[in-house]
Amino acid sequence: MVQSRLPLLRRISQIFFLLVFLALLVFTSLRPAAGASGDIHLRAPVRLFFEWDPLVAVANALATHALYRGLLWSLIILLPTLFLGRFFCGWVCPMGTLQHYVGGMYSESKRGKQRIESNRYKRWQTIKYVVLIAGLVAAFFGSMAIGWLDPFSLLVRSLGLALLPAFNFAVHAVLLPMEQSNVGLIRTTGETLHTVLQATVLDFRQTHFAQGIVLGVLFVVILAASLRVTRLWCRSLCPLGALLGAVSRWSVLGLHKDAETCTRCNRCLLNCQGGDDPIGGVPWRKSECLMCMNCVDSCPEHSLTFRFFRNEKEVATPDIGRRRAVTGMAAGVVAVPLMRANTGMGKSRNDRLLRPPGSLDEEEFLSRCIRCGECMKVCPNNSLHPTLEQAGLQGLWTPTLVPRIGYCEPSCVLCSEVCPTGAIWQITPKEKGWVVGVGAQSQPVRLGTAFYDRGRCLPWAEATECIVCEEWCPVSPKAIYVEEAQVVDATGATRTLKQPRVDPSRCVGCGACEFACPLQDRPAVYVTSIGESRSPSAQILLNRK
């Protein structure tokens, strides 16, 4: 049978897309380019993968009544699924591929009969449809919480913010001693490896992310669950899988079971990925099948084949039932008002919630941000971090700027270039408008405003010269201005030194002053979100446009 070769073809496709995904992910970072000069852009950011993600597209459309930038490309996946079923899950999705691989590893809890039983269809596989309904309804009411579970979001967030930085750290920990070795051979090997890895997988600098360990452990747990039940996450929770499952209702390709030759040996269940009942005697469950084609290969009687336009009994729609569907809708309807009844967005916004440049106003932002972490991955200063409580529960894992770790580079707009949904709307360095002619009447992107803690600032409190903040201030004329003052030092002598102040009309909230302040633990100058340009209700100055 020719069809028995399909699993091999599928494997090649899976590896190919996994590698493409990893390559895009690794290259979602600023790399020193040999001959390049002038403005900086990324050629192939990982957002290209998100643009194929129909879940992101549908949720984005529901939330904003429009489709952002490249999301129309998701039709490349959605339309073929209408005809062919969930081939995407089995052949393309890198999250699926990783689980597929782990699920195939030897596991004590999945041997012989247990393995066959674990691959039978289970009612809990419908949870994902409830998740999908809840997520889409919530999206309609303005919360992109579905991004917590979108497989690409999950993957980029976990790999980009936890596992890749950890890998980077581990590689350096091995290479550094090698490069410092006294043995020439070890040293050369270390140096060569370093050069090769630096050009391919290593990041230019070691990054650190808030909650990195949480994100990393969650991901490992999800993968490890496949040791017990193959693709547990795909089968039970993945909302993208649910969407594609629902869409494949009318697909024309399906599993043909030859009842005459089937001996009920159950071998087709050994390697079944979706838990879609390929066995004889029961109808095939179309919405669960991942088109992995393993059953075709496993069947010793050649009773299973995939055919177009076959006419057989099958369970085409997800067996979710009215009650569960209503539960999902209710959850989605209730979620958003419940989260917004809390303080955070309505009242008492967090003063340290600094959104990346180009971000839309908070309500719009939350209706778009899928928490994929691409902006955090790409930021060359490691400035952006996933929030924990700063943006409220509804904003969990959305990006916030932490100037103490990294400030916002004046002419950098990479985060806005990689954002797949327009939560950070794409801007040009010119639109960002920092550097030249910032004033009360100009309209640059402002992230917040800087303030001095005069009880800690060296020239204000300690009779010591400093103004590093002024040196770093990137706008011109500078938003930090200095005034000479006479101060008395501890010996009673009078000294003349320069004391800094902020002009709020020129400050763009980049955080360079906070970053450069020598008081590293609690800087004497810090940025809070007041005055951020995205929010008309958070302005200080009367005369600001």
Place this chain on the structure above:
Amino acid sequence: MAEQRENLAGAGGAGLTRREAMLQLLRVGGVAAGAAGAGYWLSRHSTRPEPARALEARRDHRVATDAALPKLTVVQGGEPRELTRQALENLGGIRRFVSRQDVVVIKPNIAWDRTPEQAANTNPELVAEMVRQCWAAGAKRVVVTDVSCNEPRRCFQRSGIQAAARAEGAEVILPEPEMFREVDLGGVVLKNWPVFTPFLEADKLLNLPIAKHHALVGATLSMKNWYGILGGQRNRLHQQIHQSLVDLASFMLPTLTVMDCYRVLLRNGPTGGNLEDVALKKTVVAGTDPVALDAWVAKAYWNLDQEQLPYLQMAARRGLGTVDFETLPVKVSQLA
């Protein structure tokens, strides 16, 4: 064999043979003695951790003075490349400074994420010409590097220096955290600091600063460019900036200083950004006396006298150069 005997012994219910008992005692005894020995040895080696000894090395890259040649030259009215060529010629040619097989490290200012027009970093054409000259003099390696303030990848790219220097065949090295070494700078306030290693491996060191305004010291000139050899928490240097500048300048003595005054950032330095702050001066000031050089440029563009620049007076007292540049023969060339 041994297993068989054990089985037999076990089956018979008898104890170990004397031979086996002795061997077992020897084994256990050996492990015990080893553990005790290793423990004792380790316990003798417990010392309070101390930071690695800093390298003590004043870096003197100067070449012999030549009474016939000026210590300071000013070339005006040309493009960066020709200005540089003329300046070198006035000072006796590149071969006076760079010999065959030299490892030359060029230190432009690549501190900020700015374009050449904004004049916050050294002009890339000037750097490129310098690289070319070094190759012409037979250098073994020509390295161009700096420890940036802003994100180095952005600074090196947008300053245009990376592309221009690479095009002339220089090695462009971006700062990496692993490439710093603790060095005793031997200064009055600057003691042990991490220094970027390429600067420690140079035979000849060429300082290529750009003249810019600076709120704290008035102007950032050639001596302030040495901030860029340091890592660590250099934001503390402002607290005693004059002493820090002198400490750095007496640690790092360059072969030659070529100051970019092609575009001069007159206000809002050292970051600038606004083209209105930039004046096109089409000038290069070069020489072997960094104190005189800084004094000349400070006077020419900001009208700052030595009284307003205490670090220059301090540097002169430390014997680093002449602050009264008027007393020096300055060779001035006017191109076109």
